[in-house]
Amino acid sequence: MNPILVLGAGPAGLSAAAEIAELGAPTILVEREAYLGGNPKRWHYSLLAPDLRPSDEILGPLIAKVEGNPRVQLHRSTTVTKAERLPKGFRITLKTGDALETQEVSAVVLATGFDHFDSRRKFEYGYGRYPDVLDFKELEGMIHDDRVLRPSDGKPPRRIAWILCVGSRDLQVGNPWCCRMGCAVSIKQAVEIRQKHPDIDAYVYYMDIRTYGLWEDLYWKSMQEYGVKFIRGRIGQVTLAEGGSQLLATGEDTILRRPTEVPFDMIVLASGMEPGTGTQEAAALFGVPVGPEGFLTPNLSDMNPVDSGLPGVFLAGAATGPKAIPDSVTEGMGAALRAYQYARN
Amino acid sequence: MPIVEKSLVTVDRSERLEIEGIDVSGDWNTFLRSRVQTDLDVRIVDWIRSQPQGDTISRCWQCGTCTAGCCLHTDYGLSEFNPRYFIYLAQVGYEEELRKYATTIWRCVSCNKCVERCPKGVKVEEVIHTIGSYLEFTGGAPESPADRFDRAYTENLLRRGVLDEASLFRTYERMEGRTMPAGEMLKMGFQLFRSGRLRTGPLAHRTRGWRRFGNVLREKLKEDERCRRASLSAAGGTGGHSP
Numbered sequence: 087m088n089p090i091l092v093l094g095a096g097p098a099g100l101s102a103a104a105e106i107a108e109l110g111a112p113t114i115l116v117e118r119e120a121y122l123g124g125n126p127k128r129w130h131y132s133l134l135a136p137d138l139r140p141s142d143e144i145l146g147p148l149i150a151k152v153e154g155n156p157r158v159q160l161h162r163s164t165t166v167t168k169a170e171r172l173p174k175g176f177r178i179t180l181k182t183g184d185a186l187e188t189q190e191v192s193a194v195v196l197a198t199g200f201d202h203f204d205s206r207r208k209f210e211y212g213y214g215r216y217p218d219v220l221d222f223k224e225l226e227g228m229i230h231d232d233r234v235l236r237p238s239d240g241k242p243p244r245r246i247a248w249i250l251c252v253g254s255r256d257l258q259v260g261n262p263w264c265c266r267m268g269c270a271v272s273i274k275q276a277v278e279i280r281q282k283h284p285d286i287d288a289y290v291y292y293m294d295i296r297t298y299g300l301w302e303d304l305y306w307k308s309m310q311e312y313g314v315k316f317i318r319g320r321i322g323q324v325t326l327a328e329g330g331s332q333l334l335a336t337g338e339d340t341i342l343r344r345p346t347e348v349p350f351d352m353i354v355l356a357s358g359m360e361p362g363t364g365t366q367e368a369a370a371l372f373g374v375p376v377g378p379e380g381f382l383t384p385n386l387s388d389m390n391p392v393d394s395g396l397p398g399v400f401l402a403g404a405a406t407g408p409k410a411i412p413d414s415v416t417e418g419m420g421a422a423l424r425a426y427q428y429a430r431n
Numbered sequence: 432m433p434i435v436e437k438s439l440v441t442v443d444r445s446e447r448l449e450i451e452g453i454d455v456s457g458d459w460n461t462f463l464r465s466r467v468q469t470d471l472d473v474r475i476v477d478w479i480r481s482q483p484q485g486d487t488i489s490r491c492w493q494c495g496t497c498t499a500g501c502c503l504h505t506d507y508g509l510s511e512f513n514p515r516y517f518i519y520l521a522q523v524g525y526e527e528e529l530r531k532y533a534t535t536i537w538r539c540v541s542c543n544k545c546v547e548r549c550p551k552g553v554k555v556e557e558v559i560h561t562i563g564s565y566l567e568f569t570g571g572a573p574e575s576p577a578d579r580f581d582r583a584y585t586e587n588l589l590r591r592g593v594l595d596e597a598s599l600f601r602t603y604e605r606m607e608g609r610t611m612p613a614g615e616m617l618k619m620g621f622q623l624f625r626s627g628r629l630r631t632g633p634l635a636h637r638t639r640g641w642r643r644f645g646n647v648l649r650e651k652l653k654e655d656e657r658c659r660r661a662s663l664s665a666a667g668g669t670g671g672h673s674p
Contacts, residue, residue: 148485172591244455246593287471287473289471295492306490308550309489309490309491309492310489310490313472313477313489315473315476315522315523315524316492318493318524318570339468339495341516341519342467342468342519342523342525342528344466344467344528345466345467346467346468346469347467347468347469348469348470348471349469349470387590
């Protein structure tokens with residue numbers, strides 16, 4: 087049997103590669119970056135919602151399963167530049183640095199993931215202009231290193247606001263979908279900060295809170311046990327407060343029905359999920375249809391969420407839409423099984 | 432703040448003075464205060480959470496189930512009595528807006544329908560009263576004639592342990608700076624006399640052993656006052672202007 091190609095080594099890709107190897111088939115795992123673990127690794131995610139376990143505890147074992155596995159051929163800092171369809175599978179060209187290498191594979195799992203929305207595009211929030219306006223993926227790194235300090239002056243903040251739905255549910259930036267995890271991750275960050283620094287006041291500006299399913303528990307706890315405050319209303323703009331040391335969040339408190347201009351020491355933007363550049367390239371390379379949002383479209387999203395509908399091409403993780411890590415890991419397993427069945431027959 | 436066209440301003444008063452058909456009420460140069468809310472005061476919710484009856488406040492997520500069933504809000508039609516809203520104002524810390532309801536908030540009749548229905552286990556009735564207490568302790572509402580009467584009544588009662596109606600009436604008249612017409616006074620004096628309540632000054636009724644009991648009562652009132660101040664400052668509260 088020719089090996090099965092897994093494209094992308096985030097949670098979904100790692101899970102797929104590990105399961106294919108477990109089934110006894112050879113695997114080629116290709117990752118464009120020099121490290122394994124995808125976005126969680128790239129941005130040094132701290133604790134992961136909903137169980138608040140350290141991301142290394144979840145990704146570590148997944149990485150360990152593929153690293154040093156004799157059935158998994160690992161290609162870091164590598165991209166697929168060409169894919170020719172064969173009667174069964176593909177002939178692919180791998181590019182590592184300047185070196186090209188051609189291999190035949192019997193099936194493909196596309197686990198090319200997402201990119202965080204570039205918050206600079208939501209220019210009203212001043213991200214990139216004001217150092218104390220952070221993207222929440224950056225705050226993840228700060229929490230991970232336990233250094234929650236204002237980038238402008240290195241002082242600890244007294245009051246932090248989270249703005250949800252930045253680059254999500256927003257026609258102005260062309261992203262009408264919900265990112266699914268922005269609420270949970272923001273709330274989780276507020277909880278982590280309140281746990282370690284109870285003197286920091288945490289406010290979340292929201293339209294609705296979408297901590298779906300069992301994640302609701304996190305939302306409840308954040309209010310009851312950690313005193314995180316929720317203010318309904320979407321912030322319209324962020325400016326510098328008088329004196330220039332604080333940020334002014336201008337919005338409407340839609341429950342109070344009054345405009346608000348509240349000073350904060352730090353403002354955190356919950357940037358949404360967009361189809362990653364890798365996902366767009368993979369769609370072109372393997373001819374997988376994309377939806378209006380730019381994510382890969384499964385053939386039957388209800389019955390066969392991991393099938394692309396094209397022979398030998400399977401999909402997993404956030405390449406098909408915003409997804410949490412547990413769901414991505416599950417889809418990786420599903421795609422591994424489907425790819426294995428296809429390759430074996 | 433700008434001077435605003437009169438027709439755009441809703442003036443909160445019903446009496447108007449008109450002379451020869453011209454409104455001379457004198458609110459032409461009405462100053463509008465800014466509606467922009469510029470701060471959030473965490474001390475309110477911190478204090479409320481620190482009280483045994485108020486700790487469920489932080490569970491509230493503003494669904495409105497409580498207000499929907501509130502007999503004051505719906506059946507009685509007291510639209511400004513909105514428990515959900517009071518909780519939000521306290522939670523987020525809009526002190527000024529909350530203080531507008533310092534009197535209204537005490538109109539809760541404790542039917543507890545809100546507590547029965549709350550999907551998140553907020554003890555709404557207790558929380559509402561705790562918010563009311565916070566407002567009361569930190570300045571309350573502007574003192575009304577009724578408040579002044581209550582004060583005069585308590586002081587009068589504490590003197591001898593039994594009410595001296597005639598003296599209470601004189602004190603209250605003095606406080607309000609007005610007197611009743613002589614005819615009314617005579618009528619009331621006669622009624623008080625007939626019912627045996629005109630015994631005032633040296634003739635006033637006395638309570639046996641009042642000196643001791645009264646001292647205990649005064650001590651208790653002082654102790655209550657100390658407790659509330661201590662709890663306010665312990666929660667980093669405003670402690671502020673006393674009632």
